[in-house]
Amino acid sequence: DIQMTQSPSSLSASVRDRVTITCRASQSISNYLNWYQQKPGKAPKLLIYAASSLQSGVPSRFSGSGSGTDFTLTISSLQPEDFATYYCQQSYSLPRTFGQGTKVEI
Amino acid sequence: QVRLLGSGPGLVKPSQTLSLTCTVSGDSISSVGYYWTWIRQHPGKGLEWVGYISYSGSTYYNPSLESRLSILIDMSKNQFSLKLSSVTAADTAVYFCARDLSNSGGIYFDSWGQGTLVTVSS
Numbered sequence A: 001d002i003q004m005t006q007s008p009s010s011l012s013a014s015v016r017d018r019v020t021i022t023c024r025a026s027q028s029i030s031n032y033l034n035w036y037q038q039k040p041g042k043a044p045k046l047l048i049y050a051a052s053s054l055q056s057g058v059p060s061r062f063s064g065s066g067s068g069t070d071f072t073l074t075i076s077s078l079q080p081e082d083f084a085t086y087y088c089q090q091s092y093s094l095p096r097t098f099g100q101g102t103k104v105e106i
Numbered sequence B: 001q002v003r004l005l006g007s008g009p010g011l012v013k014p015s016q017t018l019s020l021t022c023t024v025s026g027d028s029i030s031s032v033g034y035y036w037t038w039i040r041q042h043p044g045k046g047l048e049w050v051g052y053i054s055y056s057g058s059t060y061y062n063p064s065l066e067s068r069l070s071i072l073i074d075m076s077k078n079q080f081s082l083k084l085s086s087v088t089a090a091d092t093a094v095y096f097c098a099r100d101l102s103n104s105g106g107i108y109f110d111s112w113g114q115g116t117l118v119t120v121s122s
Helices: none
Strands: A004-007 A008-010 A019-026 A033-038 A045-049 A060-068 A070-075 A085-090 A100-104 B003-007 B018-025 B034-041 B049-054 B060-061 B069-074 B079-085 B093-103 B106-112 B116-120
Touching: A004 A008, A004 A085, A019 A033, A019 B116, A033 A060, A033 B106, A045 A060, A045 B106, A060 B079, A070 A085, A070 B049, B003 B093, B003 B106, B018 B034, B018 B093, B018 B116, B034 B069, B049 B069, B060 B069, B079 B093
Parallel strands: A008 A100
Antiparallel strands: A004 A019, A019 A070, A033 A045, A033 A085, A060 A070, A085 A100, B003 B018, B018 B079, B034 B049, B034 B093, B049 B060, B069 B079, B093 B106, B093 B116
C-alpha cells in the first residue's frame, strides 16, 4: 500500500493568513493526488483533484501543486469557513489511501 | 446532480453482520467510469478506504477487510451495499458511501453520502 504522510498534523492560523499543507507519498504517484476538506459531522468535500485542478465551485483561494511524491495545498487567504480538517488522498493505485489529516484551527 | 444517501442500522451486535445500503439518485449507477465506494472513519480518526464495486460489477476490497467484506450492486434500484461480517468494536465507525470518478482529468471521490454512524456493541 502507498503511505501518505501529511504535515503538519495541526496548525493555528488567523483569518487572511496564507496556509500551506504538505503531503508526501511513499512512492511516486505522478499527479494522482486529491485534496479534501472535512468539517465536523460532515462528509469530506473535494477541493483539488489531479494535484492542481480546482473542483468546480471551490473558491480560487485554494490551490494545489506537486507531482511524484511531494504535494502542497495552499490557502492564499484563510477565511472563517476554512477552519476544518484537510486530507490528501492518492488514486494512483489500490487500495486508495489517505493522509492522516491536518486540522486548521484558529 | 448526483446524490448519495446511505442507510442502515446504527447498532450492530458483536459477531454479527453489518449491512449498509447507498441509494444513488441523479445518475445511473451503471454509467461507465464510476466506482461505487465505501470509506469509513473511526471516531475522531482519519479516513479508511474500505472497497468499491465498479459500474461493471467488479470489486476490489481493502486487504485488511477482504475476508469479511462484500460489496454488491443492484442496478434495478440504483443502489450498492456493504456487508461486513463478524464485526467487533473495532468496526465502530462512520461509514460513507462515495462515487470514485475516473476520467481523463483524474480519479477522485467527487460525491459523498452523508455518513452513517455504526456502533458495534451488545
